[in-house]
Amino acid sequence: MEKEKLFQEIAENVVEMEDEIVEELCEKSLEMGIDPVETINGGLIPGMDKVGQLYEDGEYFLPEVLTASFALNTGIDVLKPHIKQEDDGGKIKVVIGVVEGDTHDIGKNLVKIMGESGGFQVFDLGRDVPLEEFVTVAKENNVDFICLSTLMTTTMGGMKTVIDMLKEQGIRDNFKVIIGGGPISQKFADEIGADAYETDASSAVRRMKAMKGVG
Amino acid sequence: MDIISRYLNGLEVPKDELTSLERTTLYGKGQAVDRIPCCLDGGETMSYLIGAGIDEYYFSSEIMCNVEEYIHEKFGSDGAGISTSLRGMAEAMGSEIKYTRNNVAQLKKPALKLSEVDNAKLVDIDKDGRLPVILDAVRKVKERLGDKVSVSASVTGPLSIAAMVVGTENLLIGMIKKPQQVHQLMEVIVENNNRLIKRLVEMGVGIGFPDPVSSTALISVEQYRKFSLPYFKRNVDYVKSLGGGCGLHICGTSRKLWEDLRETGIGAFSLDNVEDLEEAKRVLGGKMGIQGNVPPVDVMKLGTPHDVLRSARECIRKGWDSPNGFTLTSGCQMPAGTPEENMQALMDAARIFGRYPLDKSLLED
Numbered sequence: 058m059e060k061e062k063l064f065q066e067i068a069e070n071v072v073e074m075e076d077e078i079v080e081e082l083c084e085k086s087l088e089m090g091i092d093p094v095e096t097i098n099g100g101l102i103p104g105m106d107k108v109g110q111l112y113e114d115g116e117y118f119l120p121e122v123l124t125a126s127f128a129l130n131t132g133i134d135v136l137k138p139h140i141k142q143e144d145d146g147g148k149i150k151v152v153i154g155v156v157e158g159d160t161h162d163i164g165k166n167l168v169k170i171m172g173e174s175g176g177f178q179v180f181d182l183g184r185d186v187p188l189e190e191f192v193t194v195a196k197e198n199n200v201d202f203i204c205l206s207t208l209m210t211t212t213m214g215g216m217k218t219v220i221d222m223l224k225e226q227g228i229r230d231n232f233k234v235i236i237g238g239g240p241i242s243q244k245f246a247d248e249i250g251a252d253a254y255e256t257d258a259s260s261a262v263r264r265m266k267a268m269k270g271v272g
Numbered sequence: 273m274d275i276i277s278r279y280l281n282g283l284e285v286p287k288d289e290l291t292s293l294e295r296t297t298l299y300g301k302g303q304a305v306d307r308i309p310c311c312l313d314g315g316e317t318m319s320y321l322i323g324a325g326i327d328e329y330y331f332s333s334e335i336m337c338n339v340e341e342y343i344h345e346k347f348g349s350d351g352a353g354i355s356t357s358l359r360g361m362a363e364a365m366g367s368e369i370k371y372t373r374n375n376v377a378q379l380k381k382p383a384l385k386l387s388e389v390d391n392a393k394l395v396d397i398d399k400d401g402r403l404p405v406i407l408d409a410v411r412k413v414k415e416r417l418g419d420k421v422s423v424s425a426s427v428t429g430p431l432s433i434a435a436m437v438v439g440t441e442n443l444l445i446g447m448i449k450k451p452q453q454v455h456q457l458m459e460v461i462v463e464n465n466n467r468l469i470k471r472l473v474e475m476g477v478g479i480g481f482p483d484p485v486s487s488t489a490l491i492s493v494e495q496y497r498k499f500s501l502p503y504f505k506r507n508v509d510y511v512k513s514l515g516g517g518c519g520l521h522i523c524g525t526s527r528k529l530w531e532d533l534r535e536t537g538i539g540a541f542s543l544d545n546v547e548d549l550e551e552a553k554r555v556l557g558g559k560m561g562i563q564g565n566v567p568p569v570d571v572m573k574l575g576t577p578h579d580v581l582r583s584a585r586e587c588i589r590k591g592w593d594s595p596n597g598f599t600l601t602s603g604c605q606m607p608a609g610t611p612e613e614n615m616q617a618l619m620d621a622a623r624i625f626g627r628y629p630l631d632k633s634l635l636e637d
Contacts, residue, residue, distance in 0.1 A: 074448060074449075118488075118490065118491050118492040118495065119444050119490045119491065120444040120445065120447045120448050120490075120491060120492075120495060121448065123441055123444050123445050124444075124445045124448045124449060127445060158372065158374075158375035158376075158378070159375075159378065161440070162441075185378070209375075209376060210317075210568065210569050210573070210604075210605075210607035211317060211326075211374075211375050211376045211607055211608050212375055213569070213607070214609075239489075239523075239524065240568075240569050240607075242569065242570055244570050244574065245569065245570070245574065248574065
């Protein structure tokens with residue numbers, strides 16, 4: 058099978074949410090000696106981009122996006138061990154997580170997936186993340202963006218706490234803080250002094266690229 | 273000076289002439305009342321009003337009841353209610369829940385995987401999880417406030433329970449990868465809900481179904497029709513077969529479900545502030561009461577009392593003439609830390625703008 062055709066099939070099967078077929082095709086790409094990075098960029102990511110498009114168009118909903126991203130991750134798991142370590146210099150670096158008290162991480166995962174497809178280096182802290190951890194990891198890795206997510210009104214205050222911690226340590230200007238999630242609004246973002254608020258994963262990734270002057 | 277600027281600045285707010293129970297009973301029959309009904313949508317997030325932690329609230333029927341008493345006595349809210357909470361039934365079915373002082377509880381560990389659905393548990397409402405505490409709180413509220421205000425309890429929508437039994441992501445992926453197992457789980461949940469419903473109707477309280485996972489922000493209309501609506505309908509049918517009444521609240525977007533909801537037989541729909549009351553009146557108003565929808569965060573928590581009045585006035589302007597009645601309330605549960613003066617302002621908005629006979633000139637900007 059030709060490389061281009063293989064990539065096309067991988068992309069189609071991500072869109073069709075066929076994780077087992079994606080797994081097989083990715084294994085096949087390795088057998089064919091194709092650079093795994095090329096398979097990710099030429100097959101898996103275009104598939105997920107298409108999923109993102111279908112989601113924005115209202116054709117796909119979260120069940121489809123989650124199942125497709127499961128298929129995407131299955132493929133990445135096959136390819137990852139074969140990727141040569143490269144210099145990460147110049148990549149946009151992001152720390153992301155769901156603030157303490159909330160375990161709803163669907164939105165956060167979408168931003169992570171879309172961000173990684175966009176070439177970001179993402180430090181994913183998971184969900185129910187202690188607030189100081191955002192600051193610690195951001196400092197350690199000298200990230201560009203701190204992305205905070207919550208789906209619950211009751212945990213929104215944690216976002217402000219993170220920003221306050223940055224201010225107290227005199228490092229507020231070292232990072233851009235992006236917030237999102239169901240109850241969040243532009244008004245809330247302005248009030249707590251976040252740098253940006255976005256309503257969905259694709260816009261968040263576009264916004265971060267724009268803020269860094271890329272893409 | 274306009275009427276909103278005069279609020280808290282010399283404006284006399286008309287006093288209530290009926291008790292809440294009289295008002296909602298007469299209003300429900302389409303008879304004359306003193307003002308439009310208004311409910312403060314609280315529950316666990318209001319525990320701070322009486323100095324209790326949210327975690328303490330969940331385990332004390334006394335605290336639950338005290339919160340409802342406080343809200344009714346202080347503000348005159350036209351409904352008192354106890355919530356099973358979004359996780360209450362899932363916990364009874366075996367999910368582990370994490371409780372903390374300042375936050376709403378959250379799912380720590382799902383009860384089961386979809387592949388283990390054969391083990392999905394039928395609950396004993398008098399023994400499992402916090403259900404006994406919740407039922408005791410309903411009994412206390414009914415005893416202490418039942419002659420003054422209409423009392424309700426929430427029974428979580430079946431699909432939202434499923435999300436807390438297996439984990440939301442697992443449920444959503446399961447709709448695509450394991451639809452049969454999802455259906456099997458929904459069967460068990462319908463039965464568990466019916467057990468709770470039977471007891472609540474026997475206690476003489478109304479039932480509210482919160483069902484955030486059915487929002488079209490998460491699932492498609494087709495998925496709703498396949499995995500949520502048929503099961504919800506069976507719970508509603510059961511409530512009605514016992515002679516009870518019920519309403520539904522879907523957080524987030526729901527507009528595309530409304531045509532389907534018209535046929536469910538629910539008595540009321542409470543809409544999120546992302547949806548439009550005027551539209552709800554047009555589509556749903558002929559079949560049921562509508563409730564809403566002042567923004568809980570931007571207005572109730574972060575706004576001023578004057579912001580609350582402005583937003584509530586707009587709601588009343590859109591909703592007051594809905595054929596089966598309108599209740600002023602927030603678009604979703606108010607968050608912890610909502611200022612009491614804003615709750616007072618919401619109630620006062622009903623007293624100022626919703627006073628009968630309605631002065632329509634007051635409703636315009």
